[in-house]
Amino acid sequence: MDLEARVDELLNGAAKPPQSLGKLEKHLKKVILAWGEIRSEMKPHHIIFAADNGVIEEGVVNYPGEITYLQAKNMADGKATISCFCQCNQIPYSVIDIGINNAQEAGIDHKVAFGTKNFMKEEAMTQEEFDRAWTVGEKMVADLIQREGVNIFSFGEMGIGNTTTSSAVLHALTGMPPEFIVGYGAGLSSNEFLKHKRNIVAKGVERHKNKMQKVEDILRCVGGFDIVGICSGMLQCAKLGVPFVIDGFITAVAYACAFRIDQTIEKYGIPSHMSKEPGMAYSLLLGNIPAEDVILHANMALGEGTGAILMVSMLKTISYTMQNMARLSDFVLSESASAKTAAV
Numbered sequence: 001m002d003l004e005a006r007v008d009e010l011l012n013g014a015a016k017p018p019q020s021l022g023k024l025e026k027h028l029k030k031v032i033l034a035w036g037e038i039r040s041e042m043k044p045h046h047i048i049f050a051a052d053n054g055v056i057e058e059g060v061v062n063y064p065g066e067i068t069y070l071q072a073k074n075m076a077d078g079k080a081t082i083s084c085f086c087q088c089n090q091i092p093y094s095v096i097d098i099g100i101n102n103a104q105e106a107g108i109d110h111k112v113a114f115g116t117k118n119f120m121k122e123e124a125m126t127q128e129e130f131d132r133a134w135t136v137g138e139k140m141v142a143d144l145i146q147r148e149g150v151n152i153f154s155f156g157e158m159g160i161g162n163t164t165t166s167s168a169v170l171h172a173l174t175g176m177p178p179e180f181i182v183g184y185g186a187g188l189s190s191n192e193f194l195k196h197k198r199n200i201v202a203k204g205v206e207r208h209k210n211k212m213q214k215v216e217d218i219l220r221c222v223g224g225f226d227i228v229g230i231c232s233g234m235l236q237c238a239k240l241g242v243p244f245v246i247d248g249f250i251t252a253v254a255y256a257c258a259f260r261i262d263q264t265i266e267k268y269g270i271p272s273h274m275s276k277e278p279g280m281a282y283s284l285l286l287g288n289i290p291a292e293d294v295i296l297h298a299n300m301a302l303g304e305g306t307g308a309i310l311m312v313s314m315l316k317t318i319s320y321t322m323q324n325m326a327r328l329s330d331f332v333l334s335e336s337a338s339a340k341t342a343a344v
């Protein structure tokens, strides 16, 4: 029997009506097919990349840039939302400083630079900075697989200005007008604010349009170090046969970029939560994940990866259940019931 048939047997042979665990069954099947074998243990790890963005000079955020460092520190100290979600669900996590604009320590130091440059004035990063950020994402994933046997990843980010850079990347990648992509980000605000943010996204992309033929160039010109790290991390997952969970607008944009670079990534990306940000559903769809496959619609908009942690927990639950519950073949039916069942 091939692997797909064995997974179907695992799911349909459990003592329950077929497909009664709905989308959980579908996603567990995707995880197992990504692994290439049925495994009894799920070993998750959540990676949060943190970096600052020069474009916040343009007034596209409601918070000071210092929050990136302070919240990344909170994360590393176990005091942020994502830390509590991870602790409560016993999921290990790492906070990676891939470009925080602060000399003090917050998480694991892989700082490429003290934030990107303002893309309204120049390219967000140099080619050398891009290459280093790319390598950080690849290496983090490869090391965790090799050292700790991680077999499912999830990603999150921390970076004031990240909904602006992600919107710019998505706009440059697809041509989709900013009106359909740009949302409020962290903090509720006015229509005027939204119009200004859309304008910055449109102008920033326009400014660099002649240099952005490849996805990598889009990320380099208008993206952020964290988006680059997530994108390369996802591609590394696919290369090494490990599935990953997608949550949040920024991570979904990184997924859309990764898909554009290598479509085999589709076999490895598992959706979790649908963010309030308007470009989220579209970003997933670009990587062939329809909105109906997203299990959680909780109106969260955080970016740290809280939805991913809930999804990993659900995947662990369904995996445990399929391996430990009774089988339909274990039922010992009375003769009359067997005759009835046979007749159905």
Ligand SMILES: Cc1cc2ncn([C@H]3O[C@H](COP(=O)(O)O)[C@@H](O)[C@H]3O)c2cc1C
Pocket: 060, 061, 062, 063, 067, 071, 157, 158, 159, 160, 161, 162, 163, 164, 184, 185, 186, 187, 302, 303, 304
């Ligand atoms: C206290 C605080 C904690 C956060 N945790 C995640 N984000 C989220 O908000 C930021 C993106 O929104 P924008 O593009 O509007 O800056 C990212 O850092 C994201 O992770 C936070 C934002 C704040 C203020």
Ligand SMILES: O=C(O)c1cccnc1
Pocket: 163, 184, 185, 186, 247, 248, 249, 250, 251, 275, 276, 277, 300, 301, 302, 303, 304
């Ligand atoms: O959807 C997200 O990922 C998001 C929304 C608001 C702020 N930060 C992230």
